[in-house]
Amino acid sequence: MEISEKERVGKLADHEEHLFAYISQLGNSDPNIRMEIRKKILNLGKPVVPYLIANLYNRNKLISCEAAQILSVMDGPKTPKTLVMALDDPDLKTRWDATQDLIEYDRAAVIALLRALSRSYTSVWLRQGAQHVLNNLKKRGSLTVEEEKVITAFKDLEPSLTVPCAADKALTVLEEKSCLDLKFLKQY
Secondary structure, three states, X not given: XXXXXXXXXXXXXXXXXXXXXXXXXXXXXXXXXXXXXXXHHHHHOHHHHHHHHHOOOXXXXXXXXXXXXXXXXXXXXXXXXXXXXHOOOOOHHHHHHHHHHHHHHOHHHHXXXXXXXXHOOOOHHHHHHHHHHHHHHHHHOOOOHHHHHHHHHHOOOOHHHHHHHHHHHHHHHHHHOOOOOHHHHHOO
16 A cells, blocks of 8 residues: 655654664664664655755765665655656757756665666667766766776667676676665565
């Protein structure tokens, strides 16, 4: 049963003190605990977005990775998942605004973009928007070596073939470094 946004906001107010505990538990070394906490945070809905954004730069790398991962799968206006879908909009302004918002999401945008690029072989607009975002994040020093290889794949003769492979490889490397749980992401 889906709950309304009003009920979720009330739910967050009721559980705000728990949210801080949930966020600290995202740094737990046990992946099963982190999975359960991710689900609890997702269940609270859009009102948790500011808290997750605030933790994208947490000193604890597990917490920042988990916050980025949760944000990358959340539905709603101005979330990375929705903004990535907007990169395929026929309206140029919509696409441009989406790239600018994604750049601000930093690591959460990277995960959402890699997921989309690993699945979409034909969308030129998605690839162009993703390339713009990733190039900007590279300038900030926000990308890993494997993620930078996705940028290189955009320059190949057949980016529709090379980009999905490079994006999938980058996701796999993130999972191997315990910064990502692909089983969790595949649920969304």
